Amino acid sequence: MKVQIGEHELEMGSTYLTELRSSNDILNDTEALRQRLQEDGYLLIRGFHDREEVLEARMEFLRSLQAAGKLDPDAPIEEGIIGPENKGGMWGRSAADLQEEFPHFLNVVNSPKVFSFFEQLLGGPILTYDFKWPRAIAKGGNTGAHYDNVYMGRGTKNVYTMWTPFSDIPLELGTLAMLLGSQNYEKIKQTYGQMDVDRDNVATGWFSDDPVEIVDMYGGQWATTAFEAGDVIIFGMFMMHASLNNTTNRFRISSDTRYQLASEPVDERWIGKKPKGHYAWGKTPSKSVKEARKEWGV
Template sequence: MATDVPRTVELGTRVVTFPSVELQQLQDSNHLLGNTQALRDKLHEQGYLFLRGFHDREEVLQAREAVIRYVASGGNGKIMEPATKGVLDSRCGIGCIPFMEGRNDITHTEEVIRVLEGPRPKKFFKELFGSESITFDYKWLRGIHRRAFTGAHVDNVYMGRGSQNLVTLWTPFGDVNVEMGTLCMCEGSHKLEGFKRFQETYGSLDVEAANLKGSGWFTHDPDEISARFGGQWKTTDFKAGDVLLFTMRTVHMSTSNLTDFIRISCDTRWQPASEPVDRRFMGRFDSKHDVQYGLYADSDKVLDSVTMETLRYKWGI
């Protein structure tokens, strides 16, 4: 349950107090459910929607257990017994948890796909878009180990070749508090005037076309975003069934997982079915792509590649 009692957490390279001026509490938009235009207006205003109980809680918990069983089945003591608790072995760090992104046996197992592509999200997005919706086959299913986090970025840099109305739906699998690694929104970053140059340069980047080396994240430091461009960082504790929905231009990152528990979550992307689709994310994906960005960036990629530092110097930001 979310609380206003101050706690110390890590946001990228910063140790911050939550809630505080640096990192405030998200407020849900559940009171707008049933009013589609109000939800659209709120998404346009904030750059995101936080919705409590979007998915069925029991179905999310069943999906969580299915993922934990999958991770534990790989052996090497990744998950302590009983596995259903999701406690990581003390040796489990980078590379310990298997890569699960794509369209594969775990992303599309019955328990998981029932949540990700079930009647609830389908109905919601049909109403939000005012037309039939479609979701990418590719699912960004992840298990996050200790000390891991996602740096500040916008999703447009990874998947900007299709619909301009594409949105991300972030689903935590289980009860996930800020200490376990929750997604943080920089409110207003998709449209505030202070982000104009940022969105014209970094926000419009195609990391694959640019042959970018590394994650594609703009920075690990949240202050580098809010102090230079504006916006307010917000997050909260999540219960199984809660979600965050946000635009391709909304800057976001996550807190670090400071616990002994595996943090499981999945990003899905939704758009109007009638609009162009980024075909790179449709089909079947059995293993890691040759080109990987984000948390699983290929740091050994060097041939003719460019770094974020080089691009930022070129952009003057």
């Protein structure tokens, strides 16, 4: 099967693209999960969330898209068909601001099961960023390759992203993809990986929108899979990831939420009832990633 990432078409099972592996076989072995997270850079867990709660949350997002005029008015709301303007949705804000409209969403990502899992994995009481990043990706949309640290690296580096899809997501709907081995790209980690988008104001914050270029230059292999409602993938701040293009006429709805030990420093941009978020990025003329990479020598 061929999939689209940016301008490139990649074949599943090729040099550039393989299948993510599930960690459900070691789900009850915390030490094995920690070791796999270090070795693979991610944990894919099938059926982690309650499926019905996830689908209830999906309907919250679809109702919001409908109210904004972004769904096809002639199609049933539950199908999530994109409207004629093909505009996505982004609900990035604090949990306090999301609570009234999206209670099922918060029940999913802030559930006791989520907290218990991260407390066991990280070995102590945890906190989650108050700011949440749910989004709906329209047709043609995708995300370029990046480390999360460039967006939220002012506290501990031991922050973990949980990506949650809010429906069954086949590859053509635009699944998340991990770049295997990228957590060991030391030169990239010490240059691009130390960037702060608010301090340095580098265009998109992506390292590249060309998945083939990175593999050819630095090795590794992209990996993705079809997801079902209830699945999650968890990864750290220095795991390069991107998304496949959404090539369908339906919205891909997903969220990014972050977790860390409560005892470690936290990036102040993403906590509190009114997190300030990105306060400088994009406010002045920015440097291109191409220019920055030339300076970094990567």
